[in-house]
Amino acid sequence: MFFIFGIDYLKTHFTHYQRYIIVAIFSMFLPFYMCGAILIFLTLRLLWKGEIQDVYKQIPKSRFIIYFCILSAIVSLIYQNYYGVVCSIGLLVILSFVLYYRVHINLRLFEYITNCLIVLSIFAALYGLIEYIGILNSYNIDQFEIMIFNRPQDRINSVFFNANYYAMMIEFFVCITFYKILKIKNIKLEWKRFIYYASVIALNLFVLLLTACRTAWPALAGGILIMLIVDKHYKTCSVILGIVIFACIYFLLNPSQFPRVDNIIDYFMTRAGIWEVAIQNIITHPLFGEGPMTYMHIYSLYNGHPTEHAHSIYLDPLLCFGIVGLMTIAPYIYSNIQRLYHLWKLKIDKTLVALVISFTVMIFIHGLLDYTIFFVQTGFLYLLIASSFDIYKKPLNKYESLRK
Template identity: 90%
Template sequence: MFFIFGIQYLKTHFTHHQRYIIVAVFSMFLPFYMCGGILIFLTLRLLWKGEIQEAYRQIPKSRFIIYFSLLSAIVSLFYQNYYGFVCSIGILVILSFVLYYRIHIDSRLFEYITNCIIVLSIFAALYGLIEYIGILNSYNIDQFEIMIFNRPQDRINSVFFNANYYAMMIEFFVCLTFYKILKIKDIKLEWKKFIYYVAVIGLNLFVLLLTACRTAWPALAGGILIMLIVDKHYKTCACILALVIVACIYFLLNPSKFPRVDNIVAYFMTRAGIWEVAIQNIITHPLFGEGPMTYMHIYPLYHGHPTEHAHSIYLDPLLCFGIVGLLTIAPYIYSNIQRLYRLWKLKVDKTLVALIVSFTVMIFIHGILDYTIFFVQTGFLYLLIASSFDVHKHALKAYESLRK
């Protein structure tokens, strides 16, 4: 497995365009500031070589990314939201690199980077376990015990800034590994691969428990179930759904066993206060918002809870970008949905469609109570997977030609 990280392997199996993408994927497992720095460097280099411009010429509706980012940057400067201005540039960088990814992705590269992400998730989990042992030692606990802590500094985050961001990355890792299991044609013949994937899922689920992130579990369950439904594995879906129901009944009958149950009311009330501040500001700035990170910019005005965002995927985009801002990026999003729908109609790779849909479902379930998708690593990984329908760009192009 580990030969796939060799430089000679990369040179002989991938173009120099694709090697840029591989470096970007590896960077996701570095601290977020290093990941962001590498993405900026790669994008600027590709811009200098004219590759980014070519991506914008080839990808339909991609110019709306520029309109959206520029509008966001202007609005941020107007309201003196300087963090928002920096985020607007970051959004442009990441989305521009994703366009480059779309024109150079193929089946071999997608298989390679997904394998790498799965392998690297093991190292992230091992790092998280070392971190957890350090937390236990800080409480003078010398033996390994499973303890769920409330304090943010006592919840493992590996290399992903905080526990909630790491939890969302784990959701993606588990879903991606489950996708690989669904791609196995004969488990009896490929039983070693199956055991490897099951072990990776088990390890990631264990460290997910140590992150103490409650929202991740229903999001992950929803993502897996949707993947099975879209890929038409109804019997497996019924079995997993039964396990989910049993788990729910168990926690209803034994509420003290639910992770961090002692602060669940206070947690929800804090969220409700954050949402109230967000709604008040949306009412006063409905058209353009005040740029990314608006909540952090405005919460002192409302004496709100201090935090970076509105902890809701349903509120924060409207709070930050307003109705006009969201409509500006809508044509690009709609174009992507159309291409994904065409791929599903073609029945070329329904498991890939199922993976993309499951990732999206997970962020909308997790996003009810948090906004962990708005981060360098989580956002970048989601955008890469969600844009991977262009693995089959030739089939999509042929389908569009026939329609014309």
């Protein structure tokens, strides 16, 4: 498996353009500021070579990305939200690189990327376990014990800034690995691959427990179930649904076993206070918001809880970008949804469609209580997977041309 990281392998199997994408994938497993710096460097280099300009010309509706980011930066400047200006530039960089990815992605590169993500998730998990041992040692615990801590600094985050971001990355890793299992045509003949993927899932689920992120579990369950439904694995879906129901009943009967149960009321009250502040500011700035990171910019005006965002995927985009801002990017989003739907209609790769839908379902379930998708690594990985329908750009283009 590890030969896939060799320089010779990359040179013989992928084009110069595709190797830019591979570098970006590896950068996700560096600290977020290094990942961001590498993405900026790669995008500027591609811009200098004229590659970014070309992809904007090739992909329909992509110009709305530029309109959206410029509007976001202008609004941020008007309200002196300088973090918002930086985030607007960051959004333009990431979305531009995703367009480049769409032009150069193919099935071989996608399978390579997903293989790399699975292998690298093992290293991230091992790093997290070392981190956890350090946490136990800080409490003078010399033997390995499974303990769920409340304090943020006592929850493992591996290389992903904090525990909640790492938890969302684990959700993605598990779904990608599960996608690989669904791609196995005959488990009896490929049992070694199955055991490898199952072991990776088990390891990631274990470190997910150590992140102490409660929201990740229902999000992951929802994503896996949706993947199985879309891919028409109804029997397996029924079994996993049964396990989920059993777990819910167990925790209802044994509430003390629920992770971090002692602070769950305070947790929800804090979230409710954050949402109240967000709603108040949405009411006063409904059209344009105040730019990215608006909550951090305005919470003190409402004596709100100090944090970076509104902890809700349903509130924060409206808070930051307003109705007009979201409508500006809507044509590009709609064109992507159409393209994914056309891939589903063509019945070329229903498992890939299932993976994209499962990722989206997870961020909307997790987003009920948090906004972990608005971050360099989580957001970038989601956008790459969600844009992977262009693996089949030739049949999609042909299908769409016939419809016109």
